[in-house]
Amino acid sequence: MAVKEILVATAYQSRISPVTRELPEGYIEWLGEVLEGLEAHGYHVANALRDNDFRIEDNPVAAYEYDTSSVRACDVFLGILDERGSKGIQTGIGRAEMLGKTILLGHTQDFVLDPFNRSLVEVGAAQEVKMPIDYGQLERIIGD
Secondary structure, X not given: OOOOEEEEEEOOHHHOOOOOOOOOHHHHHHHHHHHHHHHHOOOEEEOHHXXXXXXXXXXXXXXXXXXXXXXXXXXXXXXXXOOOOOHHHHHHHHHHHHOOOEEEEEEEOOOOOOHHHHHHHHOOOOEEEEEOOOHHHHHHHHOO
């Protein structure tokens, strides 16, 4: 298998403490496990939070530049969706689609995609990936 570059986008803004401006430790651990699992299966992984040492980027221009260059550089865009929603993930999906990237919509087993994201799956612009990730399914979707 050729090494694939995967950009993992997550909804984290709504999890930031308004007092400390930090993310909950449990969220950081969960995300770390997801990213490490992908790497253990041979993928190169980019993620804004981890690449910034899990500090919140307060510079919107730097965040925009990171997101834009990361989508251009990746082979696969994995947006992990949840009930909180994320304008950043949706923007990334649009960028990835325009650049012809493989788009994966990751979510828990019981999460229901909203109509827009469901339509992306139905027209073949994106694939659903249930969490935790089934790496056999992932390899079938991504291929070589």
